[in-house]
Amino acid sequence: MMYFMIAVKLVIGLAALIIVTRLLGKKEMSQVTPFDFVYAVVLGGLVEENLFKKSFSTIWEMLFGIGVWGLLIFVVEKTTQKSDKLRPILKGQAESLVKNGDIQIKNLNNAELEMEQLKSLLRLKGVFSMNDVKDVILETSGNISVLLKPQAQPPTYAGLDVHAPRTEIAETVVDEGKPVLKGLRNIGKDEKWLNQKLTEEGIQKLDEVYFAEWSESDGFFIQQKS
Structure with missing residues (x-):
């Protein structure tokens, strides 16, 4: 009982x-x-x-x-x-830890953070030098948002005046050897199309595939069973 x-x-x-x-x-x-x-x-x-x-x-x-x-x-x-x-008061508010390249020591102390902890958080964002940092915001969740100085920012297609390639969200069409009907519907296809495409990729049986996804821009990604 x-x-x-x-x-x-x-x-x-x-x-x-x-x-x-x-x-x-x-x-x-x-x-x-x-x-x-x-x-x-x-x-x-x-x-x-x-x-x-x-x-x-x-x-x-x-x-x-x-x-x-x-x-x-x-x-x-x-x-x-x-x-x-x-x-x-109830949720907290975002605090500036670095502003225009200057470390806001008072805000850093208020947040109970040491410089080494700040540098650790920056490294998790892929930033390894304070010299690259323009602004850092400590969010209410405890994460940081980082704005790099212009010279440290990665180039963009717009900045290089280059036309960006077309990208599409990939849909899962096979999962553990079984067709994913929802994914096929999302791309307007069916199982007949899927089997035909897999045959073109040299795969004769659907159950040979562990995972597959499809996008119009990139085509298939297929992982066969080992």
Whole structure:
């Protein structure tokens, strides 16, 4: 009975957490602020707190706690969207760490960052010299946005006055030896076309292919099974 109760609570708790997090919106881990992290931890804690209690009534207590907490977070999210004054208090705000090539020492200290930590973050962005940096912004997620000095920026087609090649988003058409019908529909093709194209590539059987994608600009990328 105890194990059944735990299983029921896990299922119901998971469903409730999924519903709440979907209602509060999608975010990548890189976009999560300290505030978002706290509400996620509390949501998980509400389920964990009631998990090993034996009473069925704790299921309703758990759902009530998740519902109230989710409602509070929803209100805070909507409030911060509409209030420029509350947003930096609850969500934080971006800070300039380097401006026009000058390191903003005060902001660096306020962010509890040392120069070596800043240089480490820059290296993760592919920047290995402060001499190449024009501006650095510390985002509320803890990541940095970097603007390089003009001489350190990679050349672009526009800068070189060269016509850029056409590019298209590649669609997956084969996954683990099976045709991906959605991908084929997205490019206006069918399985007959797929088999014909694979034959042209020297592949006689579809199940020989582990993965394949197609784009109008680049054609096929095919990985056969080993």
